[in-house]
Amino acid sequence: MNFRGINRIGAALLGRARYGTEYKNLLRLGLPVMVTQLGVVAVSFADTMMVARCGTAELAASAFVNSIFMVTIVMLFGFAAGLTPLVGSLFSRGDSDGVGAMMKAGFVTNLLLACAFTLILGGVYFFVDRMGQSPDLMPLVRPYYIVMLCTLIPLGIFNAFQQTSNGCTDTATPMWLIIGSNALNIFGNWLLIGGELGFPRLGLLGAGISTLTARVVAALGIVIVYLVSSKRRPYIEGWKKAHGAEHTARCVMVWKTSYPIMIQSGIECFLWSFGGVVSGWFGKVQLASYQVVNTVAQLGYMIYMGFGVATSIRVANFTGINDFMGVRRITTAGLHLILVLATGSSLAFWLFFHPLVAMFTPDPVVQAATVPLLLPLILYQYGDAVQLTYANALRGTARVKPLLWVALVSYICVGCPVILWFAKGLGMQNVGVYYSFTIALILAAVLLWWSFRRAVAWLEHHSGETAEIKIKNG
Numbered sequence: 001m002n003f004r005g006i007n008r009i010g011a012a013l014l015g016r017a018r019y020g021t022e023y024k025n026l027l028r029l030g031l032p033v034m035v036t037q038l039g040v041v042a043v044s045f046a047d048t049m050m051v052a053r054c055g056t057a058e059l060a061a062s063a064f065v066n067s068i069f070m071v072t073i074v075m076l077f078g079f080a081a082g083l084t085p086l087v088g089s090l091f092s093r094g095d096s097d098g099v100g101a102m103m104k105a106g107f108v109t110n111l112l113l114a115c116a117f118t119l120i121l122g123g124v125y126f127f128v129d130r131m132g133q134s135p136d137l138m139p140l141v142r143p144y145y146i147v148m149l150c151t152l153i154p155l156g157i158f159n160a161f162q163q164t165s166n167g168c169t170d171t172a173t174p175m176w177l178i179i180g181s182n183a184l185n186i187f188g189n190w191l192l193i194g195g196e197l198g199f200p201r202l203g204l205l206g207a208g209i210s211t212l213t214a215r216v217v218a219a220l221g222i223v224i225v226y227l228v229s230s231k232r233r234p235y236i237e238g239w240k241k242a243h244g245a246e247h248t249a250r251c252v253m254v255w256k257t258s259y260p261i262m263i264q265s266g267i268e269c270f271l272w273s274f275g276g277v278v279s280g281w282f283g284k285v286q287l288a289s290y291q292v293v294n295t296v297a298q299l300g301y302m303i304y305m306g307f308g309v310a311t312s313i314r315v316a317n318f319t320g321i322n323d324f325m326g327v328r329r330i331t332t333a334g335l336h337l338i339l340v341l342a343t344g345s346s347l348a349f350w351l352f353f354h355p356l357v358a359m360f361t362p363d364p365v366v367q368a369a370t371v372p373l374l375l376p377l378i379l380y381q382y383g384d385a386v387q388l389t390y391a392n393a394l395r396g397t398a399r400v401k402p403l404l405w406v407a408l409v410s411y412i413c414v415g416c417p418v419i420l421w422f423a424k425g426l427g428m429q430n431v432g433v434y435y436s437f438t439i440a441l442i443l444a445a446v447l448l449w450w451s452f453r454r455a456v457a458w459l460e461h462h463s464g465e466t467a468e469i470k471i472k473n474g
Contacts, residue, residue: 018211023334026310032175034306051193052127054203060284061140062204063291067276069148071269072117073155078265080110080159085398088316089165099168100238105250107160114156121149131277140204147208156220161222163274177221185214257398264403270441271292271411278423279430286430289369292360297377300345304338304385308392315396324460331393331452342385346378376434383441390448394455406444415440
């Protein structure tokens with residue numbers, strides 16, 4: 001065997017070893033996030049199951065309000081995610097003051113955005129009776145809507161500190177806080193929805209009050225952690241030093257990095273919320289079955305998201321030190337893991353779909369209406385896994401503007417018309433809504449893969465130019 005052959009074998013072995021290392025790193029970072037996301041799913045499951053026991057009307061009202069708020073909540077999460085690459089780049093260089101200053105800028109911008117969304121959705125409240133839903137749902141919708149409106153500001157505060165922790169590769173602290181708040185949420189549901197231990201039986205409103213309490217506790221908890229932790233004291237010192245024009249400039253930087261992610265996340269979620277509104281056009285059963293299957297579907301998405309976030313963190317760290325070969329390797333490793341998880345989720349849906357649905361609704365009519373949604377649910381898992389991987393990798397590079405046009409093309413220009421065509425034009429109702437998701441997600445996956453390749457090539461080229469300038473300047 002010649003030396004060239006030996007070199008190829010050595011390179012292949014080295015590549016496998018590096019992938020093995022990346023799998024371990026992604027698992028270390030991703031597992032706490034995955035547990036966190038599964039905690040969110042557990043609360044969603046508990047809410048749906050407990051509310052469904054109150055009746056199909058309560059379940060449909062919950063689906064309607066959550067469809068409206070889900071867009072905003074996902075946009076808040078997306079905006080906060082823009083902080084991760086900025087903090088991650090500073091953390092990888094050991095700049096504690098910079099991390100603290102960026103954390104302050106992230107807190108200010110996230111808080112302002114949460115306040116703005118609270119005002120906007122406060123205005124939307126006066127038009128909920130004009131969105132084509134059954135009039136008898138409105139007495140359930142209105143009080144639940146008001147309580148959910150109050151949850152946005154504490155959620156924005158928590159998000160800013162959570163993404164700072166993620167950027168510093170500490171995904172465990174937010175995990176424990178969310179697990180605790182989720183347990184509180186489920187316990188509050190038990191007390192207030194059904195009226196246990198002498199508490200009033202509030203039904204859907206009780207679920208909203210419980211969610212508000214849990215989000216306030218989570219926000220207070222993570223702020224206290226940062227104030228009392230000696231490990232985070234350097235970041236607090238950096239926070240105190242940040243003021244004036246430099247602080248304003250960082251806030252602008254956070255905005256420029258975060259708003260494309262926010263809009264991309266919101267547009268993607270809007271497709272599902274729009275699907276919920278369209279499903280409601282065909283009656284309570286169609287809307288309730290859509291809500292149940294969406295809740296089941298979260299099981300897959302939230303698991304993928306954990307490793308998507310881990311990929312984003314690792315990509316941000318390697319981008320900060322201009323290791324673009326590492327960026328590509330991390331993204332490929334993340335894709336491998338998420339595709340394996342997508343296969344596992346698809347098998348779980350296929351094998352356990354009926355027991356899962358039965359957990360959420362005792363109504364046999366709603367259960368029967370969910371059956372045709374199983375196949376399109378499984379079909380879109382792989383498109384979702386691929387687009388999520390490359391969207392998070394792009395976030396890690398901080399080259400996030402392509403996320404905007406990809407979301408507009410895939411979810412608005414293609415996804416929404418296909419929903420209307422399949423659901424109304426072809427008479428497929430909410431089954432057509434679910435099949436349309438597959439088309440939109442596959443298109444998004446292809447466009448994001450292409451955008452990621454272009455973004456890394458651009459960064460690699462410009463990092464080379466910067467190095468040449470430094471050498472010439474001696």
